[in-house]
Amino acid sequence: MPGDLPRLTVALTFDHDALSDSIRRGDSPVELSRGEFGPRIGARRLLELLAREGIASTWFVPGHTLTTFPESTRAILDGGHEIGTHGWYHEDLAELVRDAQREVIERSRDAVAEVAGAPPRGFRAPYWSLGDETLELVEAAGYRYDSSLMAGDVRPYRVRRGDRHSMVEGTKWGRETDLLEVPISWVLDDWPHFEPNPSTGRDGLSAPSKVLEIWTGELRWAWEHEPGGLLTITMHPECIGRGHRMRMLEAFIAEAKSLQGVVFDRLDRYLDRWEQARRPA
Numbered sequence: 627m628p629g630d631l632p633r634l635t636v637a638l639t640f641d642h643d644a645l646s647d648s649i650r651r652g653d654s655p656v657e658l659s660r661g662e663f664g665p666r667i668g669a670r671r672l673l674e675l676l677a678r679e680g681i682a683s684t685w686f687v688p689g690h691t692l693t694t695f696p697e698s699t700r701a702i703l704d705g706g707h708e709i710g711t712h713g714w715y716h717e718d719l720a721e722l723v724r725d726a727q728r729e730v731i732e733r734s735r736d737a738v739a740e741v742a743g744a745p746p747r748g749f750r751a752p753y754w755s756l757g758d759e760t761l762e763l764v765e766a767a768g769y770r771y772d773s774s775l776m777a778g779d780v781r782p783y784r785v786r787r788g789d790r791h792s793m794v795e796g797t798k799w800g801r802e803t804d805l806l807e808v809p810i811s812w813v814l815d816d817w818p819h820f821e822p823n824p825s826t827g828r829d830g831l832s833a834p835s836k837v838l839e840i841w842t843g844e845l846r847w848a849w850e851h852e853p854g855g856l857l858t859i860t861m862h863p864e865c866i867g868r869g870h871r872m873r874m875l876e877a878f879i880a881e882a883k884s885l886q887g888v889v890f891d892r893l894d895r896y897l898d899r900w901e902q903a904r905r906p907a
Contacts, residue, residue, distance in 0.1 A: 631854035631903050633887025634780075635896045636845070637808075638676070638683040639773070641750065641862050642669065642702075644695060646688040647716035660864055665695040668867020673705050675872065679879055681890040683707050686750040686773070689714035689734045692741060699741055708892040709738050710748030710773075720757045727760055731767050747894045750774055754810065761785050761805060771806040771897060773858065778809040780848045780855030782900055808858055808893055813840055815860040820871065834874035842881050849885050854903070856896050 645661040647653075676683055685702050687709055692699050702709060711734035713719070719727050731749070738746040749764045751774040764772055765785070772785060785807050788800025812818050819837045822830035841859065848857045859878075866875055882888045 631899055632889045633853055634845075634849045634885070634889075635856045636882050636888060636890050637856060637858045637893050637896060638681060638890060639750075639858060639860050639893065640669075640672065640683065640685045640866075641712055641860060642685050642687045642691050642698070643712070643716055643752075643862060643864070644688070644691040644698075646690040646714070647752070649690065650715035650717065663867065664862065664864035665691065665698040668863030668865075669698050669701070671867050671872055672861075672863055673701050673707075675876065675879075676707070677705060679883075679890075681879070682892045682895070683890070684710060684748060684893045686710045686712035686748070687738070688712045688716050688752070689737045690716075692737050696741070703742060708748065708894050709742055710746045710750060710893075711735055711738055711769075712750050713752040716752040718753055718755045719751055719760050720755045722757065724757075724759050724763070727757060728763050728767075731760075731763050735767050735769070747771060747897075748773060748808075750810075761803075762787055765803055765805040769805065771808055771893065773808040773810055773893065775807050776809055776811055778807070779811060779844075780809075780852045780857055782806050782808055782856065782897060806897060808856070808897070810858055810860055814844060814858065816866045816871070817860075817862055820865050834871055838874045838877055841878050845878070845882055845888075846885070849888060856893075856900075858893070 642664060644664045645658055648657045648661045685707055714730050714734055717730055735745055745768055747770040749769045749772050751760065754774045756774055761772055784802040785805040786800045787803050790798045819832045820830050822828060845857055848855050
């Protein structure tokens with residue numbers, strides 16, 4: 627097993643979108659109310675569960691949520707959880723010009739630093755959507771890690787800059803940067819399983835038993851085959867916070883705790899251990 631890393635670390639991460647995305651899109655009162663469910667009810671239920679289970683987690687919080695629901699922000703911090711950034715109004719950064727991206731990235735960083743007492747270490751792009759220059763701007767803003775890419779599953783890796791893809795010349799890889807990547811996956815995200823999307827025809831509303839089967843399958847594979855790895859689960863309080871889905875999350879936590887050597891932790895703390903394990907003796 628690499629260094630002193632646990633057999634497997636599970637990171638429960640939450641994208642605390644609340645109203646941010648709906649306000650930016652100009653959604654109806656119904657959609658706004660669904661977003662409000664997140665900080666009013668879902669986040670409270672999740673924080674109570676995490677406290678009962680003794681689990682520290684990571685929350686990616688848009689600037690609008692951070693400032694509009696300060697009691698929710700304070701509860702996250704008081705619970706010992708990490709706060710990273712997630713845009714301001716859940717912007718699609720791939721649609722913004724470079725200076726507009728920089729403004730969102732830096733403004734969000736500064737807002738977290740003000741409430742948390744220290745700059746955030748983690749960034750997650752809304753929609754997991756990045757422009758060509760986004761991660762360069764993230765690194766320049768002082769972030770330590772991103773969690774928006776899918777070139778891995780249970781191993782952090784270094785973000786590259788300057789990849790070039792050509793139909794004529796093929797692919798030429800860029801250089802590795804200091805920015806770490808915590809990979810994610812749609813299959814380990816509650817939203818596509820549970821939330822309908824009429825614009826794409828996705829009906830969502832899966833039975834929790836189906837999602838539990840997928841998540842525990844990934845959990846057991848990583849535990850058996852990837853010692854020292856990190857399994858990252860992405861959730862949204864307005865989605866996972868429904869009662870029957872909370873039951874599923876409780877069952878997933880119980881399954882993870884039944885496996886010898888599995889721990890739960892924040893992303894920043896796992897990365898501290900991961901980098902320490904990779905340093906020469």
